[in-house]
Amino acid sequence: MRGMSLIVKTITNITVGFMFIYGLYIILHGHLTPGGGFAGGVIVAGAFVLKILAFGSERSAEKKSATRASIFESIGGLLFIGIAMSALLVAGTFFLNFLPKGTPFHLLSAGIIPFCNIAISIKVGAGLFSIFLALGAMKYIMED
């Protein structure tokens, strides 16, 4: 994919880190404030997409990162099922909230909900990013 102009590259350099941090904040505070794994994963994937759109990338690098994104998506899904299965093994019920609840409004509270949020964010972010890469690679096929 071709890169964009110098203005876009400069602005992207400034903003992309903030986008990434904001996405992580939305994910990690999913059980305390509005947001969560789905929204935060999309924001993190948006940071990656912005970076690639602005700076461009090689065909081979895109292929490699598409493979990596698929692997991460599978890891996210397996993590989510793993949490559910560990609840089944430890407490005897699928998806039971078996971890201690903690005090409300603390970052480490609400049992398994923050871990579920992290797993879903990996899954959604990597999935969206791999869809973006697949659709970007289609342009090359049309040009070939």
Added chain:
Amino acid sequence: MIELYLFLIFMLIAAIIATEIKDLLAAVISLGAVGFAVAIMFILVQAPDLAIVQIVVEVLTVVIFVAVILRTTHIDETIGKKLKGTQILSIVLYAFFTILFLIVVFRSFQELPEFGNATMKVASEYIKLGLPQTGGTNIVADVILDFRALDTLGEATVLFTSVIGVVALMRKVGRKK
């Protein structure tokens, strides 16, 4: 309650027409009638968001089916050329499954709350028990990741499937030059 039964019988008739009619365009339209009857029933039992989703999905499916039929063929050649025995068998099966379906529906409609009572009972329980039972202060996260986590697992599976579909459609391997 009676209107639900009317819609159910309408759906059954439309479904039988959809499988037995020779003109594929008419079959697709009767299939759409089934879907829209489901949407109206969702509204009647006070689930408007599900009704909206159902209408969107139904419109999309009917449009896609019509687009495919306009490009391929109108007539289903296999209908009407059956042997007599299989025809009788299919009529018996239709009747059997219709009666079975109506019995199941009657049993489940007995569980519906009486006219005048609130249909939505689960939401107030979620709001009441959200913080004490899960410890999370964001009630939406409590619902989707604790009370209804299995639902979220299904949603994640749908996303996974769609990603696999897009990647498989767009890959270069196996594409004709």
